[in-house]
Amino acid sequence: MKYLLIFLGLSSFCFSQKISFIYETKYKLNLEKPNNIYSDNMILDLKNNISIFRDSQDKKSDSIKLNNGNGRFKLGVENQFYVKKNLTQKRIEKVITYLGTNYLLPIEEILNWKITPEQKIIGEYNCQKAETNYGGRNWIAWFTTELPFGDGPYIFNGLPGLIVSIQDSNNEYSFNLIEVKKGGDIFDARTKTIKIDWTKYEILAKSYFDDPYDINSKVGMGKTVTFTDPKGNIMDISIKNKEMQNNILQKNNPIELNHKINYK
Structure with missing residues (x-):
C-alpha cells in the first residue's frame, strides 16, 4: 500500500x-x-x-x-x-x-x-x-x-x-x-437541489435507460443528436440507444446493491 x-x-x-x-x-x-x-x-x-x-x-x-x-x-x-x-x-x-x-x-x-x-x-x-x-x-x-x-x-x-x-x-x-x-476552503456548488427517494431514483434511471439519447425532450435545448459511422454516414439513433443500454446493463453492480435496478 x-x-x-x-x-x-x-x-x-x-x-x-x-x-x-x-x-x-x-x-x-x-x-x-x-x-x-x-x-x-x-x-x-x-x-x-x-x-x-x-x-x-x-x-x-x-x-x-x-x-x-x-x-x-x-x-x-x-x-x-x-x-x-x-x-x-x-x-x-x-x-x-x-x-x-x-x-x-x-x-x-x-x-x-x-x-x-x-x-x-x-x-x-x-x-x-x-x-x-x-x-x-x-x-x-x-x-x-x-x-x-x-x-x-x-x-x-x-x-x-x-x-x-x-x-x-x-x-x-x-x-x-x-x-x-x-488549509483552503470547503465549497459547495450544489445547494439548489430537488429532493428524491430511492423510488424516484429508480424512475430517473429507467427513464434514461429507455431512451439514453433523447436529449431534445429531456433537456429542452432544441438540439438534435446525430451519430455518424467511420465513413460519415448518419447512423440510426436506435443503434446507439441499444449500445448505451447494453453498456448500462454490463455496469450494473452498484455500491448500494440493495437498490440494484432491474431494467428488464
Whole structure:
C-alpha cells in the first residue's frame, strides 16, 4: 500500500480547520469482467463537522460552476459518489447530478458498527478494525484515532477516528487513504437541489435507460443528436440507444446493491 502523505503536527489540528483527505477508490461495475477495475481519486473535504465527498473531476466542476463556468455534464444517474454530511446533525445526503439538475437523496440507513480488538499499521497510522453493513454489502473498515475525525469516505462515518481504509467483503469496492492536506476552503456548488427517494431514483434511471439519447425532450435545448459511422454516414439513433443500454446493463453492480435496478 502507498505510504500516506502526512503533515507534521496533524494530531494537533483544531476541528475548525479545513482538511482534505484523498482516497484511492477502486470498484468493479461489470462482474462478468472481474479484472476490469475502475480507479479514481476521491476527496473528502471536512470543516466544522461538515463534509463533502466527491471525485476529483466533480470538485473541479464545482469550482468552475462557482466561477460562473459550465460544469461537468452527466447523462445517467448510477455510479455517482457525491455525498454531503453534517456529522453534528447526523445527516447524510447523496447528490445525483443528471442532465444539469442536482437531485438530493437522503441516506437513512443506519450504520451499526462492530469494533473488534484487531489492529494493524497502515502507512503511518495505528488502525483498528470495525465492521458494518450498508447497501446490501458487508464492509470491513480500518480507522485511526490519530486522526480524530469521526468521518470517512462516501457515506461512512461514526467511528472514534477517521476511516483510513474500507472495502466490502466481496472486494468489489474499496477506499484507501493516500494523502492528507490542510488549509483552503470547503465549497459547495450544489445547494439548489430537488429532493428524491430511492423510488424516484429508480424512475430517473429507467427513464434514461429507455431512451439514453433523447436529449431534445429531456433537456429542452432544441438540439438534435446525430451519430455518424467511420465513413460519415448518419447512423440510426436506435443503434446507439441499444449500445448505451447494453453498456448500462454490463455496469450494473452498484455500491448500494440493495437498490440494484432491474431494467428488464
